[in-house]
Amino acid sequence: MTSSLPSVAKHPPFREVKKSRGAARRASTLAIALALAGLGLASGAAAQSAPTEPAGPSTATPTLSLGRSDFWQGTTDGISGNPGAVNVVTGTGWLGRLIGFGKDSGVHLGGAWLGDANYLFAGGNDPRTWSFNSLLLVDLSLDLEKIVGIPGAQFGIEFLQFNGQATNDQAGLVVGYNSLPGAPPLTRSELYELWWRQRLFDDKLIFRIGKTVPTFDFGNVLRPVPLQDPNLFIPATSGLLYTPVFINPTIIGTMPGYYNSAYGITATVAPIKNVYASYGIYDGNGARGIQTGIRAAPEFNGYYFNIGEVGAAWQLGPNRLPGSAGVGGWGQFGKLSAAGVEENGAQGFYAFASQRLWLRSPGVDGSGVTAFLQFGINESKTLPVNRYLGGGLTGFGLIPRRPKDSIGVGVSWSTLNERLGFESDEVMLAAYYQAHVIADIYVQPQITHVPNPGQRPGLSPATAITTRLMILF
Numbered sequence: 143m144t145s146s147l148p149s150v151a152k153h154p155p156f157r158e159v160k161k162s163r164g165a166a167r168r169a170s171t172l173a174i175a176l177a178l179a180g181l182g183l184a185s186g187a188a189a190q191s192a193p194t195e196p197a198g199p200s201t202a203t204p205t206l207s208l209g210r211s212d213f214w215q216g217t218t219d220g221i222s223g224n225p226g227a228v229n230v231v232t233g234t235g236w237l238g239r240l241i242g243f244g245k246d247s248g249v250h251l252g253g254a255w256l257g258d259a260n261y262l263f264a265g266g267n268d269p270r271t272w273s274f275n276s277l278l279l280v281d282l283s284l285d286l287e288k289i290v291g292i293p294g295a296q297f298g299i300e301f302l303q304f305n306g307q308a309t310n311d312q313a314g315l316v317v318g319y320n321s322l323p324g325a326p327p328l329t330r331s332e333l334y335e336l337w338w339r340q341r342l343f344d345d346k347l348i349f350r351i352g353k354t355v356p357t358f359d360f361g362n363v364l365r366p367v368p369l370q371d372p373n374l375f376i377p378a379t380s381g382l383l384y385t386p387v388f389i390n391p392t393i394i395g396t397m398p399g400y401y402n403s404a405y406g407i408t409a410t411v412a413p414i415k416n417v418y419a420s421y422g423i424y425d426g427n428g429a430r431g432i433q434t435g436i437r438a439a440p441e442f443n444g445y446y447f448n449i450g451e452v453g454a455a456w457q458l459g460p461n462r463l464p465g466s467a468g469v470g471g472w473g474q475f476g477k478l479s480a481a482g483v484e485e486n487g488a489q490g491f492y493a494f495a496s497q498r499l500w501l502r503s504p505g506v507d508g509s510g511v512t513a514f515l516q517f518g519i520n521e522s523k524t525l526p527v528n529r530y531l532g533g534g535l536t537g538f539g540l541i542p543r544r545p546k547d548s549i550g551v552g553v554s555w556s557t558l559n560e561r562l563g564f565e566s567d568e569v570m571l572a573a574y575y576q577a578h579v580i581a582d583i584y585v586q587p588q589i590t591h592v593p594n595p596g597q598r599p600g601l602s603p604a605t606a607i608t609t610r611l612m613i614l615f
Contacts, residue, residue, distance in 0.1 A: 169226055222364050222378040230358050230363040232281040232300060234582050236615045248288030258383075260320060265604035266313035266595050275306035275322040277401075279334065294341035302334035305322035306403055313604040314595035316515075316526050316568055317394070317556050318385040320608055322559040325433065332436045334403050349409040353440075356422055357399035359408050360449050360470055361390045363494040363514050375455035379496045379514045380536045381576040381589045383608055386554045390492045391527040392518030396429045396447055396474040404428065404447075408458075428472050431486075445476035450610070458497075461504040465497035472568040480524040481562045490520030502540070509539030526564065529557035546578035558596045568596030582614035 233252025235243075243249040256277045262269055279302055286295035306328045310318035318324075337352030364379045364387060380387055389399050398404035404423030425440045426447035434440075453468030474488045496514040500524045503509060518530040534552030551573045558564040574588035588608045595601040 147235035152495050204498070222381060231283050231298070233277045233396070233614050236582070237280075246288065248285035250281070250283040250285075252615055253278065254615070255279075256322065256610060257614045258320065258322065260309050260606055260607050260608045262312050263605045263607070265592070265602040266315070266606075267597070267601070268312040269602070269604075271312050273307040273309040273312060273323075275309060275320065276304070277306075277322055278303040281335075294345075296339040296341075298335055298337050298339065299333075300335035302330070302332050305329050305513065311597075313606055314597040314601040315570075315592060315604070316558055316564055316596040317391045317570065319383070319570060319572065319590040319592065319604075319606060321383055321385045321400070322387050327433070327436070327512060330401070330433075330436050332401070332403075333438055334401070334435065346412055347409070348412070348456065349407060351407045353398055353403050354408060354424075355388050355403045356397060356406070356408065356424060356447075356449065358423065359420055360397075360451050360472075361393070361468070361492055361516075361518075362495060363387060363516055365466070374424055376516055380534050380552060381510055381548050381574055381586060382534060382550060382552045382572055383586070383610060384552065384554060384570060384572050384590065386516065386530065386532050386556075386570075387514075387552065390494075390516060390518040391530045391554075391556045392490050392492065392520045392525070393472060394527060395525045396426065396488060397449065397472065398424050398426075398428055398434055398447065401430050401451045402433055402464065404434040406447075417453075419450070421448070421450045421451045426474055426476060429476060429478055445474075447474050450470065461501050463498040463501065465495070467493070467495035469493045478522070478524040482560050483523050485523045488520060488522040488525060488580060490518060490522070492516070492518040507539060509545065510537070511540075512536045512538070522559070523561060526559055527556045527563060531555050535566050544578070550574055550576075556596070563598060565594055565596040565599050565601070567594065569593055584612045586610045586612065 167565070186535075188600065195222060231250055232254050235250045235252040237253065237418070238247075238249050238251030241251070243251060254277075258275050260273045260275075262271050262273075264270070279300060281300040283299070284297045286292040286297055304322070306323040308328065309320045309323050313319060333353065335353055337350050337354050339348065339350040341348050385391070385394075398406070404425040406422055407419065408422040410418055410420040412418045424447045425434055425442065426445040427441050427443070428434050429445060429447065432441070449470060449472040451468050451470030453466060455464065455466040457464050471491050472489065476487060478485050478488060494516045496512060499511045499513055501508075501510040513533065513535050515533040516530065518527075520528055522528065532552065532554040534550055536548055536550035538548050540549065542549050552571075554570040554572075556568045558567055560566055570590060570592050572588055572590045574585040574586055576584055579585055586609070588610070590606050590608070592604045595604045
């Protein structure tokens with residue numbers, strides 16, 4: 143099942159373009175795709191020479207009038223704290239509309255830029271220090287049914303540029319309080335995605351093959367619940383910035399995801415509208431420290447990551463409050479080693495759920511409160527986290543005259559692998575306010591407190607504040 147960015151507001155229709163320009167548009171679409179592919183392949187090939195470290199942690203194009211002024215109108219109702227980690231299609235498609243691709247063109251060209259500043263007030267490894275991170279994503283998605291007449295087919299390619307610092311290491315954390323920086327190198331240009339998606343049998347079978355981000359499809363507690371009534375729409379379960387809402391910590395070190403995508407295949411069966419079963423198998427070399435994200439080609443050498451999940455969505459009570467849940471199991475093949483400990487593969491189990499608890503104005507808008515829960519477990523001797531439990535609350539549109547704002551809290555508890563020299567566990571408490579500035583621009587401060595940073599025993603409690611600017615285009 144693919145996840146999507148929030149629903150979009152209605153705007154004046156895109157003015158009709160003469161059919162004689164169709165061939166030119168198809169040619170320019172192909173040129174854009176080839177340019178993105180060439181840029182990603184070149185950056186991936188160059189990055190392969192970089193030293194590797196142990197691994198760490200559809201939307202439809204809105205109908206808008208053409209012009210730069212469209213950007214300032216805005217289309218989204220609230221976003222995830224890291225859209226690149228949980229959304230199959232990134233951005234609003236404004237960039238494509240700017241150059242002439244309308245609603246019915248089948249072309250989505252957009253992206254996102256996220257930048258943040260972090261200050262560690264106290265504790266951790268380097269108290270009273272600043273760090274800064276920047277993420278750029280440029281995404282092209284083509285509806286091949288509209289463009290060339292292939293039923294149910296979609297093609298996607300995405301470029302990623304990250305420039306950052308060791309924010310989480312400064313705080314002495316095993317599980318990051320900031321989801322943007324992962325494993326080195328912290329300056330990277332990569333072909334983030336390159337895939338073909340195919341819908342078959344009236345959308346009851348969907349598969350995607352190529353370089354993908356499995357966290358889109360598995361363990362994604364932030365995925366909006368699909369609903370017929372747009373007034374009930376939940377933009378994202380939470381806007382929290384910390385790592386656990388983007389990948390279950392018990393799978394860190396094995397599962398490909400942001401920003402280490404990997405080649406593989408994902409298949410989803412949806413026999414009825416609100417029930418699904420998904421399975422995926424991917425290049426699993428991330429488990430031996432290979433940075434698969436910056437590699438332009440896969441490596442199939444006995445290291446594979448496979449995962450399966452079943453889930454359902456529902457609506458409860460007279461106000462039809464939306465909710466969803468999923469459970470899954472995963473397995474990593476290949477010899478794993480860390481800190482002198484070796485094992486042959488690893489396996490684990492996870493579960494997640496989200497539920498709208500309250501609607502302030504039923505039938506009018508989606509303002510209200512949502513809760514989410516996560517759980518994970520493994521028995522690995524080499525992975526950093528063996529148990530995880532987390533959850534949070536999010537309020538949408540609760541501030542008067544601020545319908546696109548959200549506020550939330552979250553708690554994360556990870557039982558750590560002491561064989562690797564870590565503390566026995568790590569607890570993280572976070573609170574944020576995501577404020578809509580203008581158009582598709584958001585600013586989000588988050589304060590995080592970790593009473594027991596886990597990188598080594600004896601670290602002082604860490605308290606940090608992050609301010610993130612997010613721009614979708």
